[in-house]
Amino acid sequence: MTQSIVQLRGLRKNLSGNTVLDGVDFDFEAGKLYVIIGRSGSGKSTLLRCINGLAFPDSGTVCVDGITLKQEPAKKKDRDLLEKEAHLLRSRVGMVFQSFNLFPHLTVLENVAQPQIIVKKTPVEEAHENAMKLLEKVGLKTFINRFPFQLSGGQQQRAAIARALGMSPRVMLYDEPTSALDPEKVDEVLGVMKTLDQERMSQIIVTHEMRFARDVADVVLFIEGGKVLESGSPDEMFTNPKHEETRTFLKRYL
Secondary structure, eight states, X not given: OOXXXXXXXXXXXXXXXXXXXXXEEEXXXXXXXXXEEOOTTSSHXXXXXXXXXXXXXXXXEEEETTEEEEEBTTBOOOHXXXXXXXXXXXXXXXXXXXXXXXXXXXXXXXXXXXXXXXXXXXXXXXXXXXXXXXXHHTTOGGXXXXXXXXXXXXXXXXXXXXXXXXXXXXXXXXXXXXXXXXXXXXXXXXXXHHHHHHTTOEEEEEOSOHHHHHHHOSEEEEEETTEEEEEEOHHHHHXXXXXXXXXXXXXXXX
């Protein structure tokens, strides 16, 4: 029986007086690749930020690999306690953003090794060995001594993925990881995700790359108005979606 790696229960989040997440209930199974689609402003990125503990729910529960962050409206936790829970949560999660966020003064190898040394207290030699293996995995073995400005956008994003993997996450989250890339660089980043999927890494990806969602995802979620309106296999979602909102959204891409 497949276990859930991420469980969301009654997840609600308001921003600037607007309801962004409206009671999300969903289980993400371990070892699967999930793609989240939906209009801009539908709550996709906020959902990832809650899973990563970068945003605190106003109410509801986020559980990642047995670590729980919970907020009850009638009994609000203070921020320090939420921060402690979120810190533990983030130890289970790797996050890749639209921007690459690499340190410009460090080489590619140092960018991947440094978080292991500082956060995980990994010995320098061991961290560099780990970084070398990860950079080889993402196709950057020959770029280890270059600085970020010497890399293409696709190469920088692959380095960012390697850096996140260096923290040994139980689940990888990606927020529009290819949106800042030139079209010809998109496939090289998506290819890394395909490889990780073959290795059964749990992955949750917010993207507008519908071809990738259709070809690679195990499960596609459509979010509308802060709710998971429907989810299913790519074949179900792209061939016979249940909701009119989903059909209208997908017509733009199909």
